[in-house]
Amino acid sequence: MKPGSIGTDTDHAIEVLRNGGVIGFPTETVYGLAAAASNSVAVNRIFEIKGRPRNHPLIVHLNSLTEARHWSADWSASAEILGALFWPGPLTVIVTKALNVHQEVTGGLETVALRVPNHAVALEVLRGLEGGIAAPSANKFGKVSPTTAEHVLADLGSEVDYILDGGPCSIGLESTIVDCSANTIQILRPGGISHELISQVLPVAEQVTGPSRASGMLDSHYAPICRLTVVANVNEAQSLLETQAANQQARIIDGSSDPTLFATQMYSQLRQCDDDGIDQAIVVLPSPNGIGHAIRDRLLKAAHGAQSQSH
Structure with a gap:
């Protein structure tokens, strides 16, 4: 298939990822620009295609809570609680990274962002690949996020090796990002799982402080031309x-x-x-x-x- 082709062939998507390619990847939140998280060359292509600063961490998508635990050197009790309650779903947890997690994925930080998507096609690809998929939104950095395969094609075209069409995104907004690496959790980005739901199960630190630690924390983002x-x-x-x-x-x-x-x-x-x-x-x-x-x-x-x- 020629680069930028839209299709529904999950086996082809898995093959492209295994061979170091980059694809448009459907989830319930927004479409992702996806590469095998274990392949640093492929992950670097994400940054090049997107025009994304390399100190911005990527979210690693996984097929289960069990798989997610392997990506952390110090899997926290709060991550366990949130993962058990809200995965698969639009929630990303930030935890201390395992030693073998590439710094390209983490933006050079000692933490890693993990999520189990609630999307049948995404989970099929993750199970077939048998590994994590690093994927920010499949658009140029700072611009409007894509919620259909056609949006990915319009934004990135032949810069991606394949666009896997999983239909329109059912939620349409990026995941909630929760920092679970400290004693008290912080919500770094609001999303599909509300503050109200999270605060019912764990105390939440109200003030987000310090430099940008996750996608979408910049003041300027998601911008149309108009x-x-x-x-x-x-x-x-x-x-x-x-x-x-x-x-x-x-x-x-x-x-x-x-x-x-x-x-x-x-x-x-x-x-x-x-x-x-x-x-x-x-x-x-x-x-x-x-x-x-x-x-x-x-x-x-x-x-x-x-x-x-x-x-």
């Missing part, structure tokens, strides 16, 4: 729309009425704005509850990123 403005309600959005200059095209996107449904569509809607030549997307924020917190995080960072690239 200008992005976030507002509190539909009335505010309508008022803003009415003030647009005659030569400016704007579109209102309402994320407040059904946040769970909106999460599955948000990145597609932002991409559609760019495809349609919209100058400004005006997005109504959901309430900061449940997955609404993760949506707000992505939109605020996307707005910052869109503003930065317009200057």
Whole structure:
């Protein structure tokens, strides 16, 4: 198959990964840019294709909690509890890395980020490969994340060796990242598993401090080409729309009425704005509850990123 081909052949995807290739990889959160985590040359290609800084750690996807334990030199009680409760699922735990984990995967840190995805196709590939898959989102660094195989093709084209089509992502937002390497856990990135759910089972440190330790922690991320403005309600959005200059095209996107449904569509809607030549997307924020917190995080960072690239 030629590079950039979209297909549903899991055996071919496994063969490409075994041979040091890089593929578009479906999960329930977003599509990943995937390589065998044990192959440092292949992992380096992820950074080259994505244009990602090499000190940004990658998430290693695994097929089970049992497999995940082998990737840590000091598997913590908190990681065990969260993995048992929320895997397979949209949760990433950060733990002390095992000695044999490549520094390309960890961004040079002494910790590693691990996840078991809740996606039948992803798990089939992981079982067939019999190893971990390193995979950030399959898009250029800082841009809108992909939630379909077609998004991966549009962003990366023939730079990837194969795009495995597992259908549209059922959650549509990146995983929650929880640092389990210290005595008290910290949520470094909100995602598909809410703060409320996690705090019901473990105490959570409220303040995230220090430099970026995980994907998505930068102020600017997930950005479309168009200008992005976030507002509190539909009335505010309508008022803003009415003030647009005659030569400016704007579109209102309402994320407040059904946040769970909106999460599955948000990145597609932002991409559609760019495809349609919209100058400004005006997005109504959901309430900061449940997955609404993760949506707000992505939109605020996307707005910052869109503003930065317009200057």
